[in-house]
Amino acid sequence: MKKALTIAGSDCGGGAGIQADLKTFQELEVYGMSVITAVTAQNTLGVQGVFPLGTEAVVRQIDSIAEDMGTDALKTGMLFDSAIIEAIAEKIKEYHWEKTVVDPVMIAKGGETLLQQEAIHALKNKLLPLAFIVTPNIPEAEELSGIKIHHFPDMKEAARIISDSGVRYVMIKGGHHENSPVSRDLLFDGRNFYEYTAKRFVTKNTHGTGCTFSSAITAELAKGADVFDAVATAKDFITAAIEDGIQIGNGHGPTNHWAYRKRSMVK
Numbered sequence: 001m002k003k004a005l006t007i008a009g010s011d012c013g014g015g016a017g018i019q020a021d022l023k024t025f026q027e028l029e030v031y032g033m034s035v036i037t038a039v040t041a042q043n044t045l046g047v048q049g050v051f052p053l054g055t056e057a058v059v060r061q062i063d064s065i066a067e068d069m070g071t072d073a074l075k076t077g078m079l080f081d082s083a084i085i086e087a088i089a090e091k092i093k094e095y096h097w098e099k100t101v102v103d104p105v106m107i108a109k110g111g112e113t114l115l116q117q118e119a120i121h122a123l124k125n126k127l128l129p130l131a132f133i134v135t136p137n138i139p140e141a142e143e144l145s146g147i148k149i150h151h152f153p154d155m156k157e158a159a160r161i162i163s164d165s166g167v168r169y170v171m172i173k174g175g176h177h178e179n180s181p182v183s184r185d186l187l188f189d190g191r192n193f194y195e196y197t198a199k200r201f202v203t204k205n206t207h208g209t210g211c212t213f214s215s216a217i218t219a220e221l222a223k224g225a226d227v228f229d230a231v232a233t234a235k236d237f238i239t240a241a242i243e244d245g246i247q248i249g250n251g252h253g254p255t256n257h258w259a260y261r262k263r264s265m266v267k
Contacts, residue, residue, distance in 0.1 A: 008077025015254030044249030
């Protein structure tokens with residue numbers, strides 16, 4: 001049984017964060033484990049409160065998993081502050097966890113800040129050098145690279161800049177380019193670029209897409225897939241989850257985490 005670990009915040013609404021990650025792990029048939037960094041009060045309308053855990057609580061959770069079960073791959077999501085980021089980075093080094101997926105969660109779908117400003121420096125300098133792959137969306141890639149992204153060539157330049165932090169692979173998600181009928185994601189391995197495309201769907205039910213995409217990559221890496229196949233499966237997974245959407249709540253609803261397996265069973 002392959003195992004995957006998510007280190008992230010809890011979304012009580014179930015669409016993003018720890019809850020989305022564990023649903024994705026389950027659907028892709030890996031055993032999911034979690035380390036909670038913060039509890040959020042949120043729903044499809046927005047985030048009503050963020051309640052971070054202390055650094056010791058985060059470290060104790062990591063140690064509990066590492067000392068007994070271990071993990072084949074892990075991902076990080078909402079980390080909130082620099083102290084938590086630095087502690088997680090030290091634990092990744094201590095336990096020699098190489099298949100680390102960093103989803104640099106900074107802003108919620110409704111615009112609420114989920115990463116303190118001083119923590120961005122720690123993310124860039126402490127965590128990214130340890131990452132196997134980082135999966136920013138366009139606003140996050142702009143923050144990490146320091147440049148504005150208006151067109152696809154800008155995504156390539158941002159990927160080059162982010163790659164200089166030491167991360168092995170940079171995966172910039174193109175979902176924020178809403179004027180295009182196609183969703184274009186860009187993977188950079190330090191030398192070459194690879195595109196992953198899919199049809200774009202007009203829907204407001206996209207809450208948790210970034211969490212789901214990065215956790216699908218994590219699950220596939222845990223099972224032994226190479227990065228290119230892991231990203232391809234994750235792209236198919238999130239595309240199915242968006243296309244076969246579910247209507248819950250009155251705002252940005254969640255994606256459908258069981259759509260990919262249901263589609264695979266039909267085939």
